[in-house]
Amino acid sequence: MNSPVNVKQRTSLCALPKAEVHVHLEGTFEPAKLEQWAADAGVAMPRPRERLLEFKGLADFLHFLDWACGLANTADHVFEMAYAFCQRLAADGTGYADVIVNPTHWSAWQGRTKAMIDALDAGFTAAEQDGLPPASLCISLLRNQTADEAAELVDQLVEWRHPRVVALSIDGNEAAAGRTGPRFADAFRRAGAAGLRRTVHAGESSGPEGVRDAIELLGADRIDHGVRAIEDERVVALLAERGIPLGICPTSNLTVKVYPSMDTHPIERLRSAGVRVSVNTDDPGLLATDLPSEYELARSTFGWTDAIVRDVARTSIEASFANDDIRSQLKSQLSLWSSD
Template sequence: MTDYIALPKAEVHIHVEGCFEADDVIRNCQEAGIPLRAPRDRLFEAHDLKSFLEMLDWLCGTFRTREQLAITAYKFARRMAKSGVRYADVIVNPTHWPHWHSNIPGMINAFDAGFAAAEQDGYPPVGLCVSLLRTQSAEDAIELVELLSRIRHPRVVALSIDGNEAAAGRTGPRFAEAFRRAAAAGLRRTVHAGESSGPEGVRDAIELLGADRIDHGVRAIEEPALVDLLAQRRIPLGVCPISNVALGVYPSLAEHPIDALRKAGVPVSINTDDPALLDTTLEASYAACADTFGWNSETIRQLAATSVHASYANPALKAQILADLAVWRA
């Protein structure tokens, strides 16, 4: 039995909004007098991407104080440690958080306080990827990038974009200027694409947004020339197989293209997306994929190495994790 918790690895596609604990949400509701959206056992229930995003908006609306955000950040880092994650890039989308729309610097500072306290207690370092929502305007996007460029918070490592691609339509052209400015400001660029959109979303992420990492990206498999491009340019995909099955992108793990993409030379890593809401862990995702696709320990090591290379961790930390991974034994 392989111990996937002991495997040195990074998590590079995970949302802070997908890591809430029910006790914290219920406590928030009690403190603010907010009625629960559903009984405790169905608090995180959703049936498709649309209802999932609506649930996120409600959950985030219960977080109203700096302390609540700091606690969430601390517990996120603790969750990562329990899965053996050595470094994480976490996505936060301010549009989901109604009480923080007009105070994004305060939101970043609150999360930073929690992450810093967690790191002092021995939990893994965390980089913050601040995300746009696909339905925002080009002006909103540029405004966010200018804000991030102005405050230059060391916790913020990247500009991200997420949301329902199928509902929003093609958005690459709208956000191209914001991503160009993010690159000029020294921010990395990670883009949700190829989940509810097809391969065209992945191509836009590369050609219009200059993505240096793509979140999901799995539907690139539908266009062989695009798979070749990803492989040639070594553009990593932060793949979330359990999420893709749970939200109906693929009917089963056996039909998921992560192994086909890997065999085609595309850098793929395993991630959880929204583990608390989907009731999964990173180690469970590794185990399920290894079992489904018959991966041996060397393949697992390569996938973990890809997660580290694809992360926005600093070079010294990457080198340390990779050195530990080199001596890992299944």
């Protein structure tokens, strides 16, 4: 049971005006919902419910995502996930989110990406109409796709110009796929030219070279993870010089064994070196975390003051792809925040 001090800390961090810029819709499934959908579809669970969210590593985690997304096979299911995502934002005190969706995980929607985006949009719109926080979509490539597949997705996004879609993303297992920056450079260039923002997973299962490729080859406006940039001071300097923010997810990094403990996590070293960092959940349903908990983990480990917490929250807002009105409103609210 939380002590009164912890309750007070959590309350203040829930009240902290903030955005979330690194969170996957695929990572917001709840075990009870998955068990229900699996039973309805007659699909076997990969593990008993009590161990459903125990993962052996990143590869096992990604396989699980494919299984879970395969259960979301109707527009109603997708609508429900979008609405529930905004409920999660409200519970965390989050004012806006860029949510990543990778169509390759959603087997029931192959060849129907536009229909899936429309179903998500309907869920987000209903949530906003009910007073819940807004969210935008970052549509993601999988790292082992081909250059032609990347080009096809970009062509579709440019043709559709869906107002809910704000960015092209790329995610997946860097270690397994190897260096992929050159393969996707043209797709990301064309996405940027068409007005889409660009966010890139890098520096998690790859080292700092992945972060450099994200900057120099993919034109990243924001980097998801990016923590292993710390292994090369030149990449750290490049991030600081160009002001490219990192969407860092501490619990996720610990869960997939990028770092053995929070004490060894580089978020504070990166921040102290002038890199713009934000705190995020990555896959909150599957990792049993939420955004206030992630802030508290960093604050308690590194002794972050209110001023530092406010600065990290400000980075999250400025790094988001929200419109100017949302960002201005959140920053105005943030200026009034105190943990007292």
